[in-house]
Amino acid sequence: MAGRFFGGMGIGACSMLVPMYVAEIAPRGLRGRLGTLWQFLIVLGIMVSYWVDYGCLRHVPVGNTQWRIPLGIQIAPGGILMIGMAFLPESLRWLALRGRKDEVLKNLSKLRDLPTDHPDIIQELQEIEDAAEMDRQASSGKWTELFERENLHRLFLGIMLQIFQQWTGSNAINYYGPDIFRSIGLSSNDTEILATGVYGAVKVAFVFITFFFVDNRMGRRQTLMIGSVIQMVSFFVLGGMILSLEKDNGGVLGTNATVGAKGYVAMVCIYIFAIGYEISWGPIVWIVCSEIYPTRVRAISLSLTTAFNWAMNATLAKVVPIMMNDISYGTYFFFGAMSVVMGSFAYLFLPETRGRSLEEINE
Known part of the structure; x- marks a missing residue:
């Protein structure tokens, strides 16, 4: 329990700090790609965990070793992260807020691989410094500032996006994939884990593809709407198939069901x-x-929105098994309906941020 507690603290902190850090050091033309790389590495880790579980299930005798291996392997990426942190440059916006202009220039030149007197470096440095000066004059970045009208609107957008991300149903499948595959009639524990491993591989493949078009082809808003449509159709068809399968098998699906x-x-x-x-x-x-928060309140805002994400994650972990047991196919119709709601939200309320600097977004 103690290990899970401290591991959860680390994961929770990283889920807030990494996207913020990436956004603050990335050039505007690559910010989406580098942010997508964060998601790619998350799903890569999830996929690896699926296949490690499958390998342990197939090749390690039943006992304590079978579950200790998947947990122990997590030490390796944690150690790599700890060592790598020592080589990271400090956030440009954080340095600018504290008046450390020389360090901003040095790190900016290093990150962009350009000389300090290059016109692009000079222009970006000026934008960062101007925004930092405005932030210093405006406020000190306290929690109370979140409730100012401009920031409250941005906070609302961030919280709703994080809530909707959880209610896409993705983590329902991540957590209960074997149970879901069993519910459609897969006949053995090995097969359920294998199907879940394939699910992880699909996620890795397509988030990798997203890396190449997120900053070039479509904006953030349009991409969210397209994704919502795909999710909606998938869940509605999935719910319909499970409803039909239940009727074919006397109202109950399990490992002995005829699925075809x-x-x-x-x-x-x-x-x-x-x-x-x-x-x-x-x-x-x-x-x-x-992207959407001013530098002075970005850390506070992201910590709060990320807390909502994990709160919904915990809620989902408790609620989904009950939904699957009590309403079965209705679980998937629910997630399909949520996709309609979140797609509509993106269309009606979300501004486009692709191709704009953080300073332009904050204007």
């Missing part, structure tokens, strides 16, 4: 959902939330 083509359609729908999520609500939410 409908079961495979349901399984494909889960994979298509993963595609829709990983090109949109998976990476884009973190990117937008790291």
Whole structure:
């Protein structure tokens, strides 16, 4: 329990700090890609965990070693992160807020791989310094500032995006994938874990593809709307297939159920959902939330919105098993309906931030 507590603290802190840090050091033309890289590494880690679980299930004798190996492996990436932190430059905006202009110039030149007297460096440095000066004059970045009208609107956007990201249903599948695949009739524990591993591989593949178009092809807002449509269709078809399968099997689905083509359609729908999520609500939410806040309140705002994300995550972990048990196929209709709501929210309320500097967004 203590290990999970401290591990959770580290993961919670990283989920707030990494997107913010990436946004503050990235050039505007690469900010979306680098933010997507964060999501790519998350799903890569999830996929690796699925396959490690599958390997331990197949090749490690039943006992304490079988569960200790997946948990122990987590020490390696944590150690790499701890060592790598020593080589990271400080955030440009953080340095500027504290009047350390020489360090801003030095780090900016290093990050952009350009000489300190290059016109692009001079222009970006001036933008950062001007924004920092405005922030210093405006306020000190206290919690009370979040409730000013301008910041409250941005905070509302960030909180809703984080809530919606959880209610896409992605973590419902991440956490209960084997149970979901069992519910459509997959016949063995090995097969359930294998299908979940394939689900993880699909997520990795398509968030990697997103890396190449997030800053060039479509904006944040349009991508979220397209992803919502894909998720909606996937969940509605999935719910319909499970409803039909339950009718075919006397109202109950399990490992002995006869599934046939409908079961495979349901399984494909889960994979298509993963595609829709990983090109949109998976990476884009973190990117937008790291972009929309002024520097002076960015850390406070992101800590609060990330807290909402994890609160919804915990709620989901408790609620989904109850939903799957009590309303079965209705669980997927619910997530499909949520996709309609979140797509509408993106269309009606979300401003476009692609291709704009953090200073331009804050104007």
